[in-house]
Every structure is written in C-alpha cells, then in structure tokens.
Amino acid sequence: MNNDTPCITLVGYGTMARAILCACHEQFRFEIIGRDISKAAALAKEFGQTSFGSVGFDGHVFEAEGKNILLAVKPHALSSFRTKGYAQSVMSVLAGVSIASLEKTCPALHHVRAMPNIAAVYRQSCTALFATEKIALAEQLFGACGSIIWLSSENKFDAAMALSGCAPAYLAMAAEALSDAGVREGLSREESIAFVRGLFHGFASLLDKQHPELIKESVASPSGVTIEGVALLESCGFRGALIEAIHRSLAKVRK
Ligand SMILES: NC(=O)c1ccc[n+]([C@@H]2O[C@H](COP(=O)([O-])OP(=O)(O)OC[C@H]3O[C@@H](n4cnc5c(N)ncnc54)[C@H](OP(=O)(O)O)[C@@H]3O)[C@@H](O)[C@H]2O)c1
Incomplete structure (x- = not known):
C-alpha cells in the first residue's frame, strides 16, 4: 500500500465490518471508528490498520469533509451518528436505510447503498448496489468482496x-x-458434512452454468429415486416455505 491507496472510514466493527476487512484490507487503507474505541482498536490491529477512534458517537462529531465513509453499524445506530462537513462518498450496508436517510445524516457528493452477504469473508459475496450515480470506489470495494x-x-x-x-x-x-x-442413514457426522460441503461446492458450479429447473430434470429420472424425494418435498411445501421466508424477511426490513 502507498499514499495513493484509497482510505475508507469504516463506521462499525461488527460481523459485516470484519467480513469486508477480510476481503479488502490489502487493497485499501481503513480508518475504523465506532462508539467503543477498544473494539475499533482491536479490529484495526487485527487487520494491520493504524487509524481508529471513537468519533461520530456520544457527542464526538466526525469530521467528514472529503472522506469516503462506509457505514456498517446497526440501522438504528445511524440516528446517533454525527458528522460535520461534506464527504466525498457515503456507502452503507445498513438494511432498510434509504438513500434519502443517508443524505440527511451525512451530506456527501455520492451516496451508495450496498447489500453484501457474509460470504464476503471469502470474497464470494454477491453484493447488490444502488446509487443515483455509480461510483468506481464502490465497484472496487465490493468487487473485492465478490461479485456486484x-x-x-x-x-x-x-x-x-x-x-x-x-x-x-x-x-x-x-x-x-x-x-x-x-x-440418520448411517454416515458419520464427518463423512456426512464432507458430502454436504462437496455437494454445495459442485452445485454452485452447476448453477453458474445451468437453470435450476434443468439441474433438477437432469437428476430426476422417470420413476427414479430422486423424483420420490421431489414429490415429498413438494407435498411438504418446500418451495412455498422458501418463497414465504424471503417474503417475511422483506416485510420485516420494510417495517
Ligand atoms: N451480518 C450480515 O450478514 C449482514 C449482511 C448485510 C448487511 N448487514 C448490515 O450490516 C450492519 C451491521 O450488521 P452486523 O451483522 O455487522 O452486526 P453486529 O455484528 O451486531 O455489529 C453491529 C455494529 O453496530 C454497532 N452499534 C450497534 N448499536 C449501536 C449504537 N446504538 N450506536 C453506535 N453503534 C452501534 C456495534 O457497536 P457496539 O459493539 O459498540 O454495539 C457494531 O459495530 C447492519 O446494518 C446490517 O443491516 C449485515
């Protein structure tokens, strides 16, 4: 890293902040801030970052002028985050927090919403991005976490x-x-989990190239063993349960 390496102010030091650092700490410099300086310091040390602080919360206003900020605190914490000045960019992974709310909390040239997932730890997150104007920094940062x-x-x-x-x-x-x-069918736990890992790994490659319906058809031969399981899963409402689970999660975030 040199002086041209972009510096990002990471607000928060929880699970998602850590996942992003796992993926990106070699490409970017991070200043880590949050309400507890000891937690910010511990995460900075773990990822070889030298800048950390407890500004932004509890009456300590964060000087945002010209900075690139990545918000990774709980959504409700945003209301107590205080900034001064005009940031270069504000990127946020906060569930359910709109661009309009970000603009109100932290004025900046660019505001970006991002929704990575925990696979960012292994640079395998598929991250949704939205901004009124796309910015390269968000593409670089979340691109380093996987696909965007x-x-x-x-x-x-x-x-x-x-x-x-x-x-x-x-x-x-x-x-x-x-x-x-x-x-249940007699494999040891180690054998069983090894098969499941291999299954998901291989399945990811299949899904990358084929439509799910075709994968199912290619496995379920007429009067074969797989279609018996498929029929059972259908009678249990397997697909409906997944569709409803996503619907409920979405309803909760919109509350
Ligand atoms: N985990 C995921 O898979 C995932 C995926 C996509 C997006 N996200 C988003 O990422 C954000 C962080 O989630 P997480 O899973 O990393 O949660 P987490 O591990 O519980 O970390 C929460 C972070 O928010 C801070 N925080 C909580 N309440 C606060 C308050 N009142 N004032 C100041 N800071 C406060 C915590 O600081 P303290 O420790 O000091 O409380 C910590 O830094 C959330 O907005 C979530 O929507 C998470």
Missing part, C-alpha cells in the same frame, strides 16, 4: 437484500438438515 449487481431502482433493494443477505441462513439450515439426514 447494480440495481436499476432503489425499490428493488429490499428484495435483493432478502435474497442475498438472508438466504445464506436458509441455505445453512438446508445444509445442516442434509448433514443430519446422512447421519
């Missing part, structure tokens, strides 16, 4: 959030259940 998809309208943002941000939990439940199924 610019949305054409802010209205689509919550749906993308539910799919990309919440679905990892649903897929983790499916993986856990399949691992239990293997154990």
Whole structure:
C-alpha cells in the first residue's frame, strides 16, 4: 500500500465490518471508528490498520469533509451518528436505510447503498448496489468482496437484500438438515458434512452454468429415486416455505 491507496472510514466493527476487512484490507487503507474505541482498536490491529477512534458517537462529531465513509453499524445506530462537513462518498450496508436517510445524516457528493452477504469473508459475496450515480470506489470495494449487481431502482433493494443477505441462513439450515439426514442413514457426522460441503461446492458450479429447473430434470429420472424425494418435498411445501421466508424477511426490513 502507498499514499495513493484509497482510505475508507469504516463506521462499525461488527460481523459485516470484519467480513469486508477480510476481503479488502490489502487493497485499501481503513480508518475504523465506532462508539467503543477498544473494539475499533482491536479490529484495526487485527487487520494491520493504524487509524481508529471513537468519533461520530456520544457527542464526538466526525469530521467528514472529503472522506469516503462506509457505514456498517446497526440501522438504528445511524440516528446517533454525527458528522460535520461534506464527504466525498457515503456507502452503507445498513438494511432498510434509504438513500434519502443517508443524505440527511451525512451530506456527501455520492451516496451508495450496498447489500453484501457474509460470504464476503471469502470474497464470494454477491453484493447488490444502488446509487443515483455509480461510483468506481464502490465497484472496487465490493468487487473485492465478490461479485456486484447494480440495481436499476432503489425499490428493488429490499428484495435483493432478502435474497442475498438472508438466504445464506436458509441455505445453512438446508445444509445442516442434509448433514443430519446422512447421519440418520448411517454416515458419520464427518463423512456426512464432507458430502454436504462437496455437494454445495459442485452445485454452485452447476448453477453458474445451468437453470435450476434443468439441474433438477437432469437428476430426476422417470420413476427414479430422486423424483420420490421431489414429490415429498413438494407435498411438504418446500418451495412455498422458501418463497414465504424471503417474503417475511422483506416485510420485516420494510417495517
Ligand atoms: N451480518 C450480515 O450478514 C449482514 C449482511 C448485510 C448487511 N448487514 C448490515 O450490516 C450492519 C451491521 O450488521 P452486523 O451483522 O455487522 O452486526 P453486529 O455484528 O451486531 O455489529 C453491529 C455494529 O453496530 C454497532 N452499534 C450497534 N448499536 C449501536 C449504537 N446504538 N450506536 C453506535 N453503534 C452501534 C456495534 O457497536 P457496539 O459493539 O459498540 O454495539 C457494531 O459495530 C447492519 O446494518 C446490517 O443491516 C449485515
């Protein structure tokens, strides 16, 4: 890194802040701030960053003039974040916080909403982005976390959030259940989880190239064993449950 390396003020030091640092700490310099200086210092130290502080909260106003800011605190914390000056850019991963709210809280030349997911830790997040004007810094930062998809309208943002941000939990439940199924049928836990990991890994490659319907058709042969399971899952409302889960997550974020 040299003096030309962009510096980003990361507000927050929780799970998502850490995931982004895992992916990007070698490409960018980060100043880490939050309400607890010891937590900010610990995260900065872990990722070889030298700048941290407790400004922005509890009456300590953050001097934002010309800065690039990445908000990664809980959405409700935004109301207590205080800034002064005109930032270069404000990027936010906060669920349910609109561009209009960001503009009110922190004036800047550019405001960007981003919705990464936890796979950013392994640079495999699929991140939804929205801004009135696309900026290269957001593409570089979230591109380093995996792939990016610019949305054409802010209205689509919550749906993308539910799919990309919440679905990892649903897929983790499916993986856990399949691992239990293997154990039930006599595999050891280690064998079972190894098969499930391999399954998800291989499935990701298939999905990259094929439509899900075709993958299902190619596995489920007439009167075969797979279609028995497919029929059972349909009778249990498997697909409807997933559709409804996304719908509920979306409804909650819009509350
Ligand atoms: N985790 C995900 O998979 C994910 C995915 C996409 C987007 N996001 C978004 O990322 C943001 C952070 O989520 P997270 O999962 O990283 O949560 P987290 O691990 O619980 O971290 C929360 C962060 O918010 C700070 N915070 C909470 N209440 C605060 C307050 N009243 N004043 C100041 N700071 C406060 C915490 O500081 P203290 O420790 O000092 O409380 C911490 O830095 C959220 O807005 C969420 O919507 C998360």
